[in-house]
Amino acid sequence: MNLFKSALIASLLLWPAIAGAWTLPDGSMVAFEAVSKNVYVMHGPKDEPSPKNMGFMNNPSLIVSANGVIIIDPGSTLQVGEQVLTEVKKITDKPVLAVFNTHIHGDHWLGNQAFKQAFPNVKIYGHAKMIEKAKGDEGLTWVDIMDRLTKGLSKGTKVVAPDQTIANGASVKIDGQTFRAHHLSNAHTDTDIMVEHVESKTMFLGDNGFNARMARFEESGDMHGNIKALQFARDLKMTTYVPGHGKSGSADLAVIPFLTYLEKLRDGVTKGYRAEKESYQIKKDIEAQFAQFKKWNGFESNFGRHVNKMYLEVEALEF
Numbered sequence: 036m037n038l039f040k041s042a043l044i045a046s047l048l049l050w051p052a053i054a055g056a057w058t059l060p061d062g063s064m065v066a067f068e069a070v071s072k073n074v075y076v077m078h079g080p081k082d083e084p085s086p087k088n089m090g091f092m093n094n095p096s097l098i099v100s101a102n103g104v105i106i107i108d109p110g111s112t113l114q115v116g117e118q119v120l121t122e123v124k125k126i127t128d129k130p131v132l133a134v135f136n137t138h139i140h141g142d143h144w145l146g147n148q149a150f151k152q153a154f155p156n157v158k159i160y161g162h163a164k165m166i167e168k169a170k171g172d173e174g175l176t177w178v179d180i181m182d183r184l185t186k187g188l189s190k191g192t193k194v195v196a197p198d199q200t201i202a203n204g205a206s207v208k209i210d211g212q213t214f215r216a217h218h219l220s221n222a223h224t225d226t227d228i229m230v231e232h233v234e235s236k237t238m239f240l241g242d243n244g245f246n247a248r249m250a251r252f253e254e255s256g257d258m259h260g261n262i263k264a265l266q267f268a269r270d271l272k273m274t275t276y277v278p279g280h281g282k283s284g285s286a287d288l289a290v291i292p293f294l295t296y297l298e299k300l301r302d303g304v305t306k307g308y309r310a311e312k313e314s315y316q317i318k319k320d321i322e323a324q325f326a327q328f329k330k331w332n333g334f335e336s337n338f339g340r341h342v343n344k345m346y347l348e349v350e351a352l353e354f
């Protein structure tokens with residue numbers, strides 16, 4: 036193939052993504068990208084929620100079925116959900132049949148409202164604990180967090196919790212497509228489901244998976260459980276893995292780096308704990324082993340916290 040032809044093909048391939056892009060207030064553009072046949076992911080910004088990104092930061096995903104669309108994690112606010120829906124319509128004019136929410140963190144599910152408004156019969160699936168928390172104080176707390184971080188750009192956002200419970204190992208058929216939920220134990224939170232799309236061999240990891248951005252662990256989170264969840268996902272040998280934040284890809288690209296991070300952290304902290312070192316000493320001792328992660332968004336602000344959390348877990352396990 037000559038140079039002209041390849042340049043022409045490259046520009047044709049790029050064109051739909053640019054034409055279909057959503058321009059955020061900071062000028063950056065995001066659009067759905069095909070990651071597999073009939074499976075698309077919009078890889079959100081890796082920064083913290085702010086007015087510059089409208090609070091958008093996760094990876095909304097869609098699966099196109101024969102008669103409709105299934106969405107995973109529709110985004111962080113009413114306004115972001117509406118923009119995500121606008122982008123969905125650039126891929127297909129089919130109606131949205133169902134939405135899955137991977138966990139309680141509002142950046143993943145407060146966009147439900149936009150989808151429920153546009154498609155009142157849409158079914159929204161989530162873990163029982165996620166539904167309980169979304170309907171309780173935690174749902175309202177996330178509405179407040181988004182309002183504060185976006186400086187009011189999320190005004191009008193309301194809690195629209197999932198209305199369908201899906202448990203570990205359960206699968207649901209939607210318009211001929213099979214979705215299986217995986218929740219082995221507490222991991223990123225106590226509300227996670229990883230959503231397996233059987234036909235395309237795609238695993239939506241939720242925030243059990245991160246790529247080039249660091250996780251934050253809340254109280255209900257369990258780093259040992261997160262390791263188990265990622266090992267389980269890896270061993271299912273999916274073709275494509277979609278993390279909660281950062282780029283999708285093969286297990287090597289989208290699962291192994293964060294799994295390696297957590298395993299190294301577990302091993303380093305366990306060794307230090309057994310040598311009767313304090314958490315801050317362990318942090319100093321092991322930090323050099325994490326050079327490959329220093330460029331990940333949020334490494335500096337989270338590494339110390341991760342060591343502390345792992346220390347508490349190891350202490351509880353070894354007691």
Ligand SMILES: [Zn+2]
Nearest residue numbers: 138140223242
């Ligand atoms: Zn999360």
